[in-house]
Structures are given as C-alpha cells and as structure tokens.
Amino acid sequence: MMKVTKKSDETLIAKRRKEQVLAAAADCVRRDGFHRTSMSQISAAAGMSSGHIYHYFDSKEGIIAGIVAREYNELGQLIDEIKDATKESDVISAIVDQAAKSTSRYIDHSHASLAMEILAESARNPEVASLVQQSDEEVFQSFHNLLGGGTPEVKSRCEILAALLEGLSIRALRNPNLETSLDKEMLQRVVRHVLTS
Amino acid sequence: MMKVTKKSDETLIAKRRKEQVLAAAADCVRRDGFHRTSMSQISAAAGMSSGHIYHYFDSKEGIIAGIVAREYNELGQLIDEIKDATKESDVISAIVDQAAKSTSRYIDHSHASLAMEILAESARNPEVASLVQQSDEEVFQSFHNLLGGGTPEVKSRCEILAALLEGLSIRALRNPNLETSLDKEMLQRVVRHVLTS
Amino acid sequence: MMKVTKKSDETLIAKRRKEQVLAAAADCVRRDGFHRTSMSQISAAAGMSSGHIYHYFDSKEGIIAGIVAREYNELGQLIDEIKDATKESDVISAIVDQAAKSTSRYIDHSHASLAMEILAESARNPEVASLVQQSDEEVFQSFHNLLGGGTPEVKSRCEILAALLEGLSIRALRNPNLETSLDKEMLQRVVRHVLTS
Amino acid sequence: MMKVTKKSDETLIAKRRKEQVLAAAADCVRRDGFHRTSMSQISAAAGMSSGHIYHYFDSKEGIIAGIVAREYNELGQLIDEIKDATKESDVISAIVDQAAKSTSRYIDHSHASLAMEILAESARNPEVASLVQQSDEEVFQSFHNLLGGGTPEVKSRCEILAALLEGLSIRALRNPNLETSLDKEMLQRVVRHVLTS
DNA sequence: TATGAATGAGTCTTCATTCAT
DNA sequence: TATGAATGAAGACTCATTCAT
Numbered sequence: 001m002m003k004v005t006k007k008s009d010e011t012l013i014a015k016r017r018k019e020q021v022l023a024a025a026a027d028c029v030r031r032d033g034f035h036r037t038s039m040s041q042i043s044a045a046a047g048m049s050s051g052h053i054y055h056y057f058d059s060k061e062g063i064i065a066g067i068v069a070r071e072y073n074e075l076g077q078l079i080d081e082i083k084d085a086t087k088e089s090d091v092i093s094a095i096v097d098q099a100a101k102s103t104s105r106y107i108d109h110s111h112a113s114l115a116m117e118i119l120a121e122s123a124r125n126p127e128v129a130s131l132v133q134q135s136d137e138e139v140f141q142s143f144h145n146l147l148g149g150g151t152p153e154v155k156s157r158c159e160i161l162a163a164l165l166e167g168l169s170i171r172a173l174r175n176p177n178l179e180t181s182l183d184k185e186m187l188q189r190v191v192r193h194v195l196t197s
Numbered sequence: 198m199m200k201v202t203k204k205s206d207e208t209l210i211a212k213r214r215k216e217q218v219l220a221a222a223a224d225c226v227r228r229d230g231f232h233r234t235s236m237s238q239i240s241a242a243a244g245m246s247s248g249h250i251y252h253y254f255d256s257k258e259g260i261i262a263g264i265v266a267r268e269y270n271e272l273g274q275l276i277d278e279i280k281d282a283t284k285e286s287d288v289i290s291a292i293v294d295q296a297a298k299s300t301s302r303y304i305d306h307s308h309a310s311l312a313m314e315i316l317a318e319s320a321r322n323p324e325v326a327s328l329v330q331q332s333d334e335e336v337f338q339s340f341h342n343l344l345g346g347g348t349p350e351v352k353s354r355c356e357i358l359a360a361l362l363e364g365l366s367i368r369a370l371r372n373p374n375l376e377t378s379l380d381k382e383m384l385q386r387v388v389r390h391v392l393t394s
Numbered sequence: 395m396m397k398v399t400k401k402s403d404e405t406l407i408a409k410r411r412k413e414q415v416l417a418a419a420a421d422c423v424r425r426d427g428f429h430r431t432s433m434s435q436i437s438a439a440a441g442m443s444s445g446h447i448y449h450y451f452d453s454k455e456g457i458i459a460g461i462v463a464r465e466y467n468e469l470g471q472l473i474d475e476i477k478d479a480t481k482e483s484d485v486i487s488a489i490v491d492q493a494a495k496s497t498s499r500y501i502d503h504s505h506a507s508l509a510m511e512i513l514a515e516s517a518r519n520p521e522v523a524s525l526v527q528q529s530d531e532e533v534f535q536s537f538h539n540l541l542g543g544g545t546p547e548v549k550s551r552c553e554i555l556a557a558l559l560e561g562l563s564i565r566a567l568r569n570p571n572l573e574t575s576l577d578k579e580m581l582q583r584v585v586r587h588v589l590t591s
Numbered sequence: 592m593m594k595v596t597k598k599s600d601e602t603l604i605a606k607r608r609k610e611q612v613l614a615a616a617a618d619c620v621r622r623d624g625f626h627r628t629s630m631s632q633i634s635a636a637a638g639m640s641s642g643h644i645y646h647y648f649d650s651k652e653g654i655i656a657g658i659v660a661r662e663y664n665e666l667g668q669l670i671d672e673i674k675d676a677t678k679e680s681d682v683i684s685a686i687v688d689q690a691a692k693s694t695s696r697y698i699d700h701s702h703a704s705l706a707m708e709i710l711a712e713s714a715r716n717p718e719v720a721s722l723v724q725q726s727d728e729e730v731f732q733s734f735h736n737l738l739g740g741g742t743p744e745v746k747s748r749c750e751i752l753a754a755l756l757e758g759l760s761i762r763a764l765r766n767p768n769l770e771t772s773l774d775k776e777m778l779q780r781v782v783r784h785v786l787t788s
Numbered sequence: 789t790a791t792g793a794a795t796g797a798g799t800c801t802t803c804a805t806t807c808a809t
Numbered sequence: 810t811a812t813g814a815a816t817g818a819a820g821a822c823t824c825a826t827t828c829a830t
Contacts, residue, residue: 031321032321033232033317033318033320033321034232035230035231035232035233036232036321038802038803038804039803039804039805040803040804043813048811048812049811049812049813050804050805050812050813051805051806051807051811051812051813051814052810052811052812052813054804054805054806055810055811059804059805060803060804060805109320112316112320113317113320113321115367116313116316116317116320117317117320119309119313119317119367119370119371120230120310120313120314120316120317121230122370122371123230123306123309123310123313123314123370124228124229124230124233124310129370132370132371133371133372133373136371136372137372140372152378152380153380153383155378156378156379156380156383156384157383159368159372159375159378159379160361160379160383160384160387162364162367162368162371163360163361163362163364163365163367163368164357164360164361164364165360165364166364166367166368167359167360167361167362167363167364167365167367168360168364169367170312170316170359170360170363170364170366170367171356171359171360171363173316173319173320173326173329174316174319174329174330174333174359175330175333175334175337175356176330178356181349181352181353181356182353182356182357183349183350183353186350186353186354186357187353187357189394190357190387190390190391190394193387193390193394194387197386197387197390210793214793235819235820235821236820236821236822237820237821245794245795246794246795246796247795247796247821247822248794248795248796248797248822248823248824249793249794249795249796251821251822251823252792252793252794256821256822257820257821257822425715426715427626427711427712427714427715428626429624429625429626429627430626430715432823432824432825433824433825433826434824434825437792442790442791443790443791443792444791444792444825444826445790445791445792445793445826445827445828446789446790446791446792448825448826448827449789449790453825453826454824454825454826503714506710506714507711507714507715509761510707510710510711510714511711511714513703513707513711513761513764513765514624514704514707514708514710514711515624516764516765517624517700517703517704517707517708517764518622518623518624518627518704523764526764526765527765527766527767530765530766531766534766546772546774547774547777549772550772550773550774550777550778551777553762553766553769553772553773554755554773554777554778554781556758556761556762556765557754557755557756557758557759557761557762558751558754558755558758559754559758560758560761560762561753561754561755561756561757561758561759561761562754562758563761564706564710564753564754564757564758564760564761565750565753565754565757567710567713567714567720567723568710568713568723568724568727568753569724569727569728569731569750570724572750575743575746575747575750576747576750576751577743577744577747580744580747580748580751580788581747581751583788584751584781584784584785584788587781587784587788588781591777591780591781591784604814608814629798629799629800630799630800630801631799631800639815639816640815640816640817641800641801641816641817642801642802642803642815642816642817642818643814643815643816643817645800645801645802646813646814646815650800650801651799651800651801790830791828791829791830792828792829792830793827793828793829793830794826794827794828794829795824795825795826795827795828796824796825796826797823797824797825798822798823798824799821799822799823799824800820800821800822800823801819801820801821802818802819802820802821803816803817803818803819803820804816804817804818805815805816805817806814806815806816807812807813807814807815807816808812808813808814808815809811809812809813809814
C-alpha cells in the first residue's frame, strides 16, 4: 500500500508541493503523533485541500514514509559535516565534536517525539521498518568508512555510540530535567572513550 | 480521564481479572501499537466481552496507564536484584553484571516495541507522560541511593548509563543485526567506565 | 413487553419493595428523564441490586408504566379532596379553591418535568398512551359527576379548565419567571369564569 | 457542545442541506422522540450518509438545537400574522381570531408530540432550556408590544392565554377525543375573557 | 430472595478515501 | 491541477438484561 512515489519525471513544482505537505505533516506528527493526525489537519497545515494531497501521495501511509525518508536526509547532512571537519582535525575529534553538537538535538522534545513515533511505527509496519533499516545501513556505511572500514570492532563501537546518543532522546522523554542532570563534558569523555578505548 | 483505579478494597478476583486484561492488552499493543489495538481485540485476547472490560477500566486510556505501570513494576524488580547482589560483590560490579544481563532484554524486539510505543504516547499524552516521569524518578532515586546519594556527578553517570542501555532498544529496531554487531564485552567495559571513570 | 405485573397474590413486602423502586425511579426520571436514567442508577437509588429489580418488574418499560400509574393515583386524591370540600361549600367554589391550591404544584419544575416526560413517552409508546388515556378518563368521569353529569357543555368546560391548569406546567418550563408574572387571583377568576360563564 | 452553527457565510446549498437534515430529523423525533431517534435513522430520512451530517452539525445535540430553533421560527410567523391583521381589526379581535385558528395546530398530535419532546428535553438539558427560554422571551416581547406594553397585568393575561393554548397539546395527548369534547366557540369566548375581563 | 459479574447489540462519532465539478 | 462534498466502515463506550451463585 505504502509506496514512495517515484521521483523521476516529477516536475519541480510537484516536488515543492510534496515537500510542503511533508513539512506540514511532520509538524502535525511531532505535535500529535501519526494516529492522532488526520488528513484534514495535514491539509489545513499544508494549505491544500485534502483531496489534492492524494495527487502527491497514495495514502496516509505514503506520507509517513515520506516523513521517515525526510528525517534520514537530515542525518546524512550530519555525516557530511563530519567529513568536512576531518580536513581540519583527526576523525575521532571530528566525531566527538559533532556528537557534542548533536546532543541538544537528541534531547530536544520535538525531535525525540518524532523519533519515537517513527520507531514505534517501524516496529509494526514492515514498510516503514525497511525504510528505517535501509537508511540506517547507509548512514552506518558512511560512518564505518570514516573510521577505516567495517571491522567487527568498529561496528560495535559505532553501535554503542549510536545507542548512547539516540538513548538521550529516551531520557529526555522520561526525565524532563535531563538537561540539568546531564554533564555534557562527562558525556563527551564517554563518547571519546567509546571510540578509542 | 485516565485514572488508575485504586487498588484498595478490590477483591482478589477483580485483581486477577484486571491483570488478565492488562496482559492481553500488552500483547496486543506490542504487536499492533496502542492506536491500532481495538477494544474488541483486547477483549478477544482477554477472553472477556468488550463491555465487561469497562468494569475494570474506565477507558482505553486507563488500560494504557495500566500497561505503563505494569512495565515499571518489572523495572523495580531489576533494582531489587541489584540490591540483593550487593551482598556478595561491590555495587559497581553488581550493576555492571545486571546491565550485562539486561542487555538481551533491551535488545528484544518485543520489549523495544512496547517501550517505543509508551514513549511515543508519553510525548503527546500528559497523563501517560506524568506516569512515565514519576516512575522514572522513583527508579532513579533507588539507583542514586545504591551509588551513595544523588550528587550531580552520580546523577549524570546514571543518565548516561540509562541512555546507553535504553538506546539499545532503538538500535535493535534500526538494525536487525544488532545482536551480531554488538560486542557485549565491549559494552560491559563501557558501562564500567561510565560508572567509574 | 411492558406489563404491569398483577397485583394479586403479591405479598405486602413485595408491594413495599415495588413502591421503593418506583419512588427511586421517579426521582431519577424527574432529574434525568427516562432515557438518561439507567437501571443501575435506579438500583443504586432504590438500594437494591439491578438484577433484583427484575423480580418486581419485567423490564425498564414496566417501571415507566409503574411511574405513570403512580402519578395518577395522586391525581385521584385531588378529586377526593374536592368531594370532601363540597360538604362545606358549593361545587364550583370547591373546585376553584382546589385549582388555586394546585397552581403551585403545576408550576413546580419537578412536577412539570415528570409530566412532560410522561406525555412525551405516551406520544410514542402505545402502552404508556393507553395507561395515560385510561387514567385520564377515570379522573374526568369523577369530575363530570361532580358537575352534574357529562353533558357536552360540562365536558368542554372541564377540558378547557384542564388545559389551563396543565398548561401552567408548560409555561413554567418556558418561562423561569412565571411565578412572578402570573397573577394568581386573575387566574382564579378565569377558572371561575370557565366553570360558570 | 451544542452550538447552533452561525448562519453567516454559509452557502445557499449548505443552508438547504441543513434544512433537509432538520426536516428529516424533526419527522423522526415526532415519531420516535429524541432518544429513540438514531443518527442513522436521521441520515436515512435525510438521504445522506450519517458521516456527512457532521459537516453540518457538530453533534446530535446540535440537531436538537436546530429543531428547537426551527419550531420557534414558526411561532414568530404567527405573531407576524397577528400584526398584519391589526390593520383591519382591533388587536384583541386579531389575537382571538389567530388563537381560534391556532387551536387545531395545538391539538394536532404531531405538533403536541414534538412540543412535549422539546419541553421534556429542556427540563434536563441546560442548553436546550436556554434556547427555549430565550425564544419564548422574544415571542412574549412581541406579544406585550401588541397589547400596549409589558405591564404586570398584561404579562399575566399573556401567561394565562399561553397556558390555555399550549395546554391544549397536553389535553390532546391525554384525551384522543378532545376534538369532539372541546367546544371551540366556548374556548374562543374564554380567550376573549382572558384578554379583556 | 438477592447479588453483581457478564454479555453483546446498539449508539454517536471520526476519518481515510473517492469523485463530480 | 484543485476543491471539498460525500461515503461508510470502524472505533470507543453504554446499558438493558440474564444467570450462576
């Protein structure tokens, strides 16, 4: 059911329209969750009739898929930033720096909220699951390359690092005072330890 | 709306019935998520008419609350196990051991799935949020006590440790091969480092 | 469906129990109306389990019938009072006096409320309708007798008088200030005029 | 909850659709009463899907409010007719004539039935009550004006007149032979007496 | 007699989706 | 392209009634 409509032969205008819908939908979902967001909410937020949305997306699930893809694009940019930074410092430091910078993003309620929504959805919905997993694989591939190949050891380090950072989103939801409890320098030292120990 | 009905003056039978409903509902939610689980599914799974469920719970939201509470009870037991273990070894080792043992639980798809569902829900639903946050506070309180009081430093260590472990659930959903990628001994070393560095 | 259970071979205790239920039910209905009054409300108000009510009444509709009958019994008493009064004054004056005394009853919100409920019900429910109509006939019969027989003229006077008095209940619901707007002596003069003009 | 949706900026088509629903709903209510009329009955009678009715009304209660308002509009027209008639005769006679003409309307089972339903509802439902009371006030205002101002005396005459006429609806339900029992000329004389005595 | 646990049909309401315009 | 009227299936919840105890 949930097809990501092919991007070929799409006019530029159509692309913009789709992005407009996805941005609006993502906002709604961050606020209310997938299941509490209705097509009419999305259409209102996107400034477009609900019927017309079906010209760009096959179904509500298609929009979900679009949101997930959109989310991973942002992650891809993170990797690129790290690559750029390696021109001026060693890889480890570049990653540690980037991790430090990302902390606030992971802790942000709005981000955490959407992340949980996507993960919960991926646990039931095979199509969302495969999207999530493919995207994750790509990101990790890039990451392994940065760290000199996907040896088992590097892979494990990456997983632990990712768990730690993404886990911050969970902590943010469970503990509203996380921001004050968490010592960011301690976190940074742990990150470095994970990558180097 | 969503009140956890008081446990006082409930007959033993009523308690069993409620638990029967909660167990069934938790299964459904793990499989399909809150919003895709209908009351009639729950009633079928619980072997009870849908109408009768309302003798034990005020609403579907009440059931959600029950599931959340149930989940935290299990966590309380983990803490107790750690306390017991401290009679035979030092606290740090007891925690590290318990963390190692818990790893597979966090990685378990069924656990991760329910956890994300609860977290996603808590991000929109203030009543679930407050339940989640209160429970978390209690658990952390016990934890701080084990580690000799809630100094800022200890608090931060605990947060980082929790992020790391709970983050494993996220990794499990994003990477189906996590089990093979993750070096558990490396993880154990990191856990110890977080607690002692 | 709606049978008035036979009164023969009922124990005295049973009668009291039925009355207890009817009194409770009438209160509920006055407050909430037939359709918004649940059997469990009635059972709570009557101090009796809901299941047990079915020993005395065949159905919820049977209770309605009981309430209607109960209401007319009260009306019969009014007639008796008039009869008594005719021993000391002429019939017309006795009626006018009784009408004056009844005014406040017709205006009472609680009475008006139950009356409308019964009338509305009688408009749909043939069994309630026949109960209402039979009772009304009986009351009017007595009334005609008081006034020297049911000649067409007397019948019409009675109808007009009844419309006027019962119409006060409608006015009470439509105008919460009826009590102050209505000049009771004017009303009394009109009543006398209806009977004598 | 029960808002009468604003009539401004409604398309003509929407108005017709709403009227279509209200007419259908009023029919259903006359036949079965509010509580026994289901939304699916209304939708069937209105020739419209049940879901679509919610484009025009917020809830079933909103439909009730609409029916009440509709009923009072008709009453407003009565007043207008009286005003027109005063150009050709004195006020009293105009009112007496109109009252005579209205008699059959008040006696009509279908009218009486809906009136009782509305009154019964207004006795429990504050929002219906306020609608009913406001409308009544407006109608009485016009009426007082016709009779040369709202002096206490005039007010009382109006109340008694209204009680008499509206009370006919009650009589119609209690006595199916009212039409033959009631001498309409006698009634007319009483009406004139109420206004002039 | 008396209870209240249990049922399941029925209610209002929402919402993804379609389609005439 | 674009609208939004229209559908109807599905959902949470209520409640009269039954029945084992």
